[in-house]
Amino acid sequence: MKLTDHGQFSIEHEIVPWIQACFLFARTFYMRVPLEIFKKLLEQKEGFHLTEEELCRISANIPSELRICEISDEYVTAPDIFEDPDFFREILYLQGDRDYYIPSYSEIMELWEEGCLIRKKPYQKMEEFLVEKISMEEKKAQSLLMDLWQMIVLENDLNGILQWFLEQVALNDKSRLQEVIDLYMSMYESTNMACFRGYAPIDLPAQAMKPEGIPITVPGSGRVLKVLNQTTPGIRKMNFELDLDGDPDELPIG
Numbered sequence: 001m002k003l004t005d006h007g008q009f010s011i012e013h014e015i016v017p018w019i020q021a022c023f024l025f026a027r028t029f030y031m032r033v034p035l036e037i038f039k040k041l042l043e044q045k046e047g048f049h050l051t052e053e054e055l056c057r058i059s060a061n062i063p064s065e066l067r068i069c070e071i072s073d074e075y076v077t078a079p080d081i082f083e084d085p086d087f088f089r090e091i092l093y094l095q096g097d098r099d100y101y102i103p104s105y106s107e108i109m110e111l112w113e114e115g116c117l118i119r120k121k122p123y124q125k126m127e128e129f130l131v132e133k134i135s136m137e138e139k140k141a142q143s144l145l146m147d148l149w150q151m152i153v154l155e156n157d158l159n160g161i162l163q164w165f166l167e168q169v170a171l172n173d174k175s176r177l178q179e180v181i182d183l184y185m186s187m188y189e190s191t192n193m194a195c196f197r198g199y200a201p202i203d204l205p206a207q208a209m210k211p212e213g214i215p216i217t218v219p220g221s222g223r224v225l226k227v228l229n230q231t232t233p234g235i236r237k238m239n240f241e242l243d244l245d246g247d248p249d250e251l252p253i254g
Helices: 008-029 035-042 052-061 085-095 105-114 121-133 138-155 158-169 174-189 222-236
Strands: 032-034 070-072 075-077
Touching: 008 035, 008 052, 008 105, 032 035, 035 052, 035 075, 052 070, 121 138, 121 174, 138 158, 158 174
Parallel strands: none
Antiparallel strands: 032 075, 070 075
């Protein structure tokens, strides 16, 4: 879609929701992104094209109380950075010099329409487990997974989030503990995260583009089992036993 002077009002009315949807993705996963990278999000919609000047003008015409991101100095920036600078300074630090994950059109629209990205198979498997294996109501399971997704995206705390999730699930059958943890780890590794600029851990490119000393969790890594070992005392307070024996592989990234 090319913006022209002809029919300008009607065209802008149609494209503003798409710009806002891309703003939401940038706000959720990037916090701050160069305008040239942001345009790649816009172009995930087939046939869509705006110049930087057109994008800036349309964005400026969106009422400030409705504008999801701001454009200035060749960057698209989430207002949250200014509202809670300490928290977002940590996220930006963790992002380092990583590449920006470029989502598909469907991912952008899923986030825009549903407020989360939980259509992935690991989330669907967890929902099936909650509903079919421990008889949780479907709506409650979906709500729990939405809350869990939001925590994973922003909090960067594998240990604490796992502990919280197990408390919400409240397993009565001890034999299912390992199963739910395995499902959780698969789900965690497939979740797009702000600290990775939108990448899921399982999809991180193998390149040295991370802050020095920042641990990366990858499927099957020793760090996963280390975190679970740290979590085990809390799990055992719930009268569960967790078998973490094995010979994990170290899978360095970078």
